[in-house]
Amino acid sequence: MSLQSRLIEPPLAEGPQASFAAQLKGWQARIEHELSARLPSIDVQPSRLHEAIRYSVLGGGKRVRPTLVYATGAALGIPESNLDAAACAVELIHAYSLVHDDLPAMDNDDLRRGRPTCHKAFDEATAILVGDSLQVLAFELLASDAGAPADPAVRLKLVQLLAVASGTNGMAGGQALDLAAIGRKLSVADVEEMHVRKTGALIHAAVMMAAACAPHLSETIWRALEDYARAIGLAFQIQDDLLDVEGDVAVIGKATGADRALDKPTYPSVAGVETSRQRMQELHARALAALEVSGLQAAPLAAMSDWLVLRKY
């Protein structure tokens, strides 16, 4: 099956793609609801901070990471009600990283998801505290929230996976490499390393956190999911870089060409657009191949990989 024929966006009228599109929409609605229920109310002090937290998390975004949690859960037959805490936690970490990355001292972005960034809508101090609060709320949910398996060992594994993915070996380290790369000439390997940490680690965590919620998962399936997650994590970021070069601001909801304007090395700027597309499709194929293992419903994860690679925003 070619990449194009498996395109799920825009949703087709019938067939498995249409049913996945509906499933994806369902997960996106679910995570919006579950996040909203877990964020602090603006009726509680400090209300301005709580307002900024809700502003930064709710009302938009593709919800790639939490939908990956649910899709992995669907592949493994885990009830969604046991995945909500993990789905929310990984999205809160992502949301905090966006708020902090947008700050003037970092990427200095004014627009996010078609709206003013947190520090523009509120102020810088509030944006710093929003990120700090979202990060800690993620770990609080994994420790205490009802929407996860009751077994403390499972929950601790969730904390571990999310923490490793977010720290200096993962997302925060990737952002540091990204900032250090501005104006420098990197190799393709350097850019991959940066992407693997900055974006790949959290995508990987989303898949593996769901896997950690499955009782009695075989080592073979665990490893297959690791391969899958690593491949889509990098493919996703290459597509992000390509969209930054080629995308339409009205569709993406943030400024395009931002990386070029900041003189940031990206996959296409280092490897060229054509090579980037090839690398992305190679990773996509590797992700699909990883799913060919018994005991796993490949369909939802294959469709997720299609979506992430073929998306236009």
Place this chain on the structure above:
Amino acid sequence: MSLQSRLIEPPLAEGPQASFAAQLKGWQARIEHELSARLPSIDVQPSRLHEAIRYSVLGGGKRVRPTLVYATGAALGIPESNLDAAACAVELIHAYSLVHDDLPAMDNDDLRRGRPTCHKAFDEATAILVGDSLQVLAFELLASDAGAPADPAVRLKLVQLLAVASGTNGMAGGQALDLAAIGRKLSVADVEEMHVRKTGALIHAAVMMAAACAPHLSETIWRALEDYARAIGLAFQIQDDLLDVEGDVAVIGKATGADRALDKPTYPSVAGVETSRQRMQELHARALAALEVSGLQAAPLAAMSDWLVLRKY
């Protein structure tokens, strides 16, 4: 015993005070060592971020929170090797909060522990990432580090206690109230609420995390420690406010009068210096009274309360 006769700073030549001073010094040396062993090496990429992390955490500070972990452990007979992860985690959260609070958008401080603040010694983007990385490292240690009881349920309780203390109901919320209070007129109750969240919550967590590491702790001792922790948390911050009014910059290692300069309401500015001193001593007495419960070695915690209330920096 009067407050003055129990003064442990400067250390006396003999008697129980001298032995506590030696114990305190031992814990301070221990935490320095344990932190250093757990912080990422500057030989590993991203090395500048790792350097800034080590700069921000090591080489100074009273180590109030980790020494409280060890003191509570001593009161309950817990081996120090089972407390290192909790002691490090609570200090990492404290260290992250200092780095972020010092940022220009927050309190805009140039000096901390007698040295340039992180964003002055490095840059703002690095300081933001240092705080983010320290926060996540704290939770990683609680999930994975050898220096905690093996029982996943205990570790999960540690995550829970630290997360609640750090979030919008605790430290981050307290900092938001603190920023919102600049230039406003607060009541004594408002200032207490702000202090309880901003400083008290993490002090409370330090004591209760150690308590969570004790096997089979009675509900009575748990509650006694909660009362103790709440009392010293507020007393500690009132003393901080008093030192800001009266202290000596050379001893404290940061600018004094900073709260006044920022027009921040403090305990003395709202209640007056004399009332603040009385309130602090009342809390100190309450802390000591809480320790009068069987099954608890009161001495180390009583000495900690003395130290926190009578300290000059």
